[in-house]
């Protein structure tokens with residue numbers, strides 16, 4: 001009779017307090033906070049970890065200090081930024097407030113995931129969530145790619161830029177469709193490669209800096225970048241997805257051969273490459289429903305100026321995890337209770353993101369409306385630097401107020 005017993009076991013549905021979907025910076029910090037707060041927590045990650053993630057890997061010092069990231073996970077320290085812009089592409093160097101760190105996302109993200117599992121979260125990897133369980137207007141769990149039903153009082157969607165969970169829960173309709181827009185209207189597209197280079201040459205060419213390049217042929221609305229790491233360079237281009245009039249790979253190819261970039265890249269060898277979307281306009285609200293919280297790229301929490309997202313994901317992930325733990329303690333999983341998550345992240349990162357959207361609108365947004373193409377192009381180059389510098393000044397002022 002073992003067959004029928006097995007059948008009974010396979011029909012048993014496992015229930016958690018909190019299920020976090022995605023083990024990026026948002027998901028792992030959310031799971032860590034939820035587990036620390038006493039919630040029985042499961043992380044579901046579609047890749048086997050550690051996983052490659054296309055990213056500049058430029059991380060704010062706040063994250064490193066807050067999560068106590070050890071030196072072995074950090075590849076390189078940056079204290080300045082270099083711009084190369086048309087027409088002459090001369091190097092212009094500016095100090096950045098404090099310190100930024102260059103990391104490789106496989107090692108960095110996995111380190112945070114291990115922090116979450118050490119805090120008590122369970123990890124299920126190599127399995128993706130294909131749907132959500134909804135009952136009585138509330139999210140009650142997820143269904144995985146192997147058909148398993150996993151129940152939870154709170155699901156935290158940290159499943160990245162193309163969030164299956166947010167879409168399945170009807171949030172894409174609220175965020176985009178009801179405004180007459182689409183998901184793609186909010187996305188930039190990036191192409192990037194990792195290149196091998198001797199550390200001696202890296203030191204000589206980059207010092208303590210990373211480099212940003214502008215120019216319509218490099219990126220119509222966005223920029224090109226070279227972030228030096230330990231024996232490697234992270235190289236890429238990104239632009240508003242709707243504004244590219246060539247294939248993304250053609251932009252990358254043009255960029256890598258451009259004399260401004262070639263002076264840094266000469267002798268480097270491509271190891272791997274990939275393309276990826278990145279949200280760039282604004283964080284999406286509402287970021288919660290009954291039984292559901294959404295954090296990180298899934299909720300559009302990325303700087304519209306720099307493309308920085310790791311800091312915002314970590315901050316929102318922590319807010320989501322703490323809120324989920326409180327919901328578990330109080331036994332209240334209603335949208336009203338969970339709305340305190342949005343109040344939290346509005347306080348922790350909302351002002352920062354809002355300021356950046358404003359700067360974006362006042363600088364690049366205005367310039368993009370200029371009809372005369374040569375004038376628009378010329379102004380845009382200046383606008384990128386202006387936007388970056390305004391942001392840097394904001395961060396400097398914000399950090400000094402905080403400290």
Ligand SMILES: Cc1cc2nc3c(=O)[nH]c(=O)nc-3n(C[C@H](O)[C@H](O)[C@H](O)COP(=O)(O)OP(=O)(O)OC[C@H]3O[C@@H](n4cnc5c(N)ncnc54)[C@H](O)[C@@H]3O)c2cc1C
Nearest residue numbers: 022024025026046055056057058129160190296297309310
């Ligand atoms: C080219 C590029 C360069 C960037 N450079 C920088 C930079 O230099 N600095 C910076 O701060 N930010 C940068 N960003 C942004 C940054 O990468 C993101 O903001 C950040 O990774 C968001 O973290 P997250 O946890 O929300 O999502 P992710 O890191 O994308 O993690 C989501 C996780 O969910 C998993 N997942 C997805 N769907 C499912 C599913 N259905 N079931 C289970 N698991 C699922 C994925 O496998 C993934 O591991 C860059 C982005 C791009 C594209």
